[in-house]
Amino acid sequence: MRVKVRNFPHPVLNPVSDDFLKGFFKGEIIEQTEENDMLEFNINLSLNNPDLQNLIQTKKVSFNIHFECNSTMQRLTFSEYQPVFKISIAKELLNKKVDVNFFILADQKIENYTNLDAHPDYAGVKFGIQKGDILAFSESQTIYIEKQPMSNxxxxxxxxxxxxxxxxxxxxxxxxxxxxxxxxxxxxxxxxxxxxxxxxxxxxxxxxxxxxxxxxxxxxxxxxxxxxxxxxxxxxxxxxxxxxxxxxxxxxxxxxxxxxxxxxxxxxxxxxxxxxxxxxxxxxxxxxxxxxxx
Structure with missing residues (x-):
């Protein structure tokens, strides 16, 4: 499932709305390989927002990668505090089309959340963030796992x-x-x-x-x-x-x-x-x- 535009009760850094002025968040699988019975994915995340970077450093929020495969009916979630890392998934869990979504999610309750890069409409407003709330998301990426590709x-x-x-x-x-x-x-x-x-x-x-x-x-x-x-x-x-x-x-x-x-x-x-x-x-x-x- 690809992330679609929706309304949030707090500013969310994303590529499809004007909640933020200059910052950006982008996630990408930059390499996909196979090792025995495992699929290896090299993840690269780019974040330009000092307030969110500070929350990640203090481990109040984390990067989250969601893999969703309709063919195998699997939804897999991985979290990390570093922007570059590797994910290993058993081959049997993914097949054909896989949608990959990149988030920054709250790992705990955050009171009085503000962000200096947020749109002026949010100026002076403080938000209560609950564990699991989305604070940023990137464009989705679709990958294809071809176990037995057709030859001709x-x-x-x-x-x-x-x-x-x-x-x-x-x-x-x-x-x-x-x-x-x-x-x-x-x-x-x-x-x-x-x-x-x-x-x-x-x-x-x-x-x-x-x-x-x-x-x-x-x-x-x-x-x-x-x-x-x-x-x-x-x-x-x-x-x-x-x-x-x-x-x-x-x-x-x-x-x-x-x-x-x-x-x-x-x-x-x-x-x-x-x-x-x-x-x-x-x-x-x-x-x-x-x-x-x-």
């Missing part, structure tokens, strides 16, 4: 059988880790039969099924990105999205900022090793058949 573009697709007799000739679902391509039962049986004829037939099937699905997917991503950032966050942790994002980055593209006119060409290039690959496969099928006839 083709692996992000799954062809399924639509049992409804009124099902369309093809349908696309993006809600799971693979892009699901639904086709009528009769078509599904034929695809299974053709796949047995080897790699050349499979490449033709890729052009028939995967290509339109990928084009539709990339158009959907652009639509989501343009109208709703939170909608994009919901799919950004899925395996198919992460795989496409990395492949497109290598090609010099941002998955959420594609030119509509280029999506068809980009999709074709993602699926084929060369522009002639499907035609070469078709030639191989024809020539092999002619050879059998001879």
């Amino acid at each position: 573009t083709n692996s992000i697709f799954k062809v399924s059988k639509a049992t409804d007799p009124k099902a369309p000739s093809i349908s696309i679902s993006l809600s799971e880790n693979q892009i699901e391509i639904g086709i009528p039962e009769a078509s599904y049986e034929k695809v299974g039969h053709l796949q047995a004829y080897g790699d050349d037939c499979n490449k033709i099937l890729i052009s028939m099924l995967y290509l339109p699905a990928l084009i539709d997917t990339l158009f959907n991503v652009q639509d989501i990105a343009r109208r709703d950032d939170y909608g994009l966050e919901e799919i950004a942790g899925l395996d198919w999205y992460r795989t496409l994002e990395k492949r497109l980055q290598k090609m010099g593209y941002n998955i959420a900022e594609l030119n509509f006119e280029e999506i068809t060409q980009i999709s074709y290039d993602l699926l084929n090793s060369s522009s002639e690959a499907p035609l070469v496969s078709l030639e191989n099928i024809i020539y092999n058949r002619e050879g059998d006839d001879d």
Whole structure:
């Protein structure tokens, strides 16, 4: 869960409100590594506010890092008084998308809290701070834990059988880790039969099924990105999205900022090793058949 703007009964140092004049607080995971069965995170915190720095030095408040993983249903909290430190977490506790939030929280009750850098509206006002109250927060950071990343573009697709007799000739679902391509039962049986004829037939099937699905997917991503950032966050942790994002980055593209006119060409290039690959496969099928006839 990402921290959102909300009202507090006392001034809170953060990047989205004007509670403070000059100070800032920023948290960041600057390095992520693996060591045996553990994930290691190097944390760097930057704080520019003398009053809060003094409270940390006297251990009345502390830096707090919260890891939240929807995939494993885990919420992990770590506190520290130093701005640079390392956190170790068992691999089994985190998977796929993880939201990381950075706070400064009160470790004890603080009476008559004031801050010289607070907005003039707070001048002369003293606040009662309770243990656990937020005194500062940073922008959230999203990380991705990929235990078994998909190796190629083709692996992000799954062809399924639509049992409804009124099902369309093809349908696309993006809600799971693979892009699901639904086709009528009769078509599904034929695809299974053709796949047995080897790699050349499979490449033709890729052009028939995967290509339109990928084009539709990339158009959907652009639509989501343009109208709703939170909608994009919901799919950004899925395996198919992460795989496409990395492949497109290598090609010099941002998955959420594609030119509509280029999506068809980009999709074709993602699926084929060369522009002639499907035609070469078709030639191989024809020539092999002619050879059998001879």
